Amino acid sequence: MAETHRFSDHDATAQAKTRLPEWRVEDGYLCRSYKRKDFAESLLSANAIGYFAEAVDHHPDLTVKYGKLDVALRTHDADSLTEKDFALAEKIEGLLG
Numbered sequence: 001m002a003e004t005h006r007f008s009d010h011d012a013t014a015q016a017k018t019r020l021p022e023w024r025v026e027d028g029y030l031c032r033s034y035k036r037k038d039f040a041e042s043l044l045s046a047n048a049i050g051y052f053a054e055a056v057d058h059h060p061d062l063t064v065k066y067g068k069l070d071v072a073l074r075t076h077d078a079d080s081l082t083e084k085d086f087a088l089a090e091k092i093e094g095l096l097g
């Protein structure tokens with residue numbers, strides 16, 4: 001099944017480059033930082049991501065800062081990056097990018 005395909009670091013980096021040019025693969029996580037106006041906007045964006053994450057039962061690490069939201073995705077069940085991470089990152093990008 002496509003969703004359980006484990007991407008090697010090399011393939012994940014290639015996927016990110018073509019599908020999600022603003023994202024990077026770092027320490028086994030698919031990551032992006034979004035600039036926001038202030039803390040309230042970072043928190044609002046984190047909540048919007050949370051809504052999607054619950055809907056697909058896949059949960060990014062979110063770090064809410066003043067003016068910045070850090071997003072990091074990994075499929076812990078597979079101990080790897082998988083299609084689930086890229087699919088959710090694309091949804092997040094459509095929402096916040």
Ligand SMILES: C[C@H](O)[C@H](O)[C@H]1CNC2=NC(N)=NC(=O)C2=N1
Nearest residue numbers: 057058059060074075076077078
């Ligand atoms: C049982 C449940 O579906 C799993 O524990 C899900 C929940 N959310 C998850 N989120 C992330 N990021 N990785 C996972 O492997 C994961 N597993």
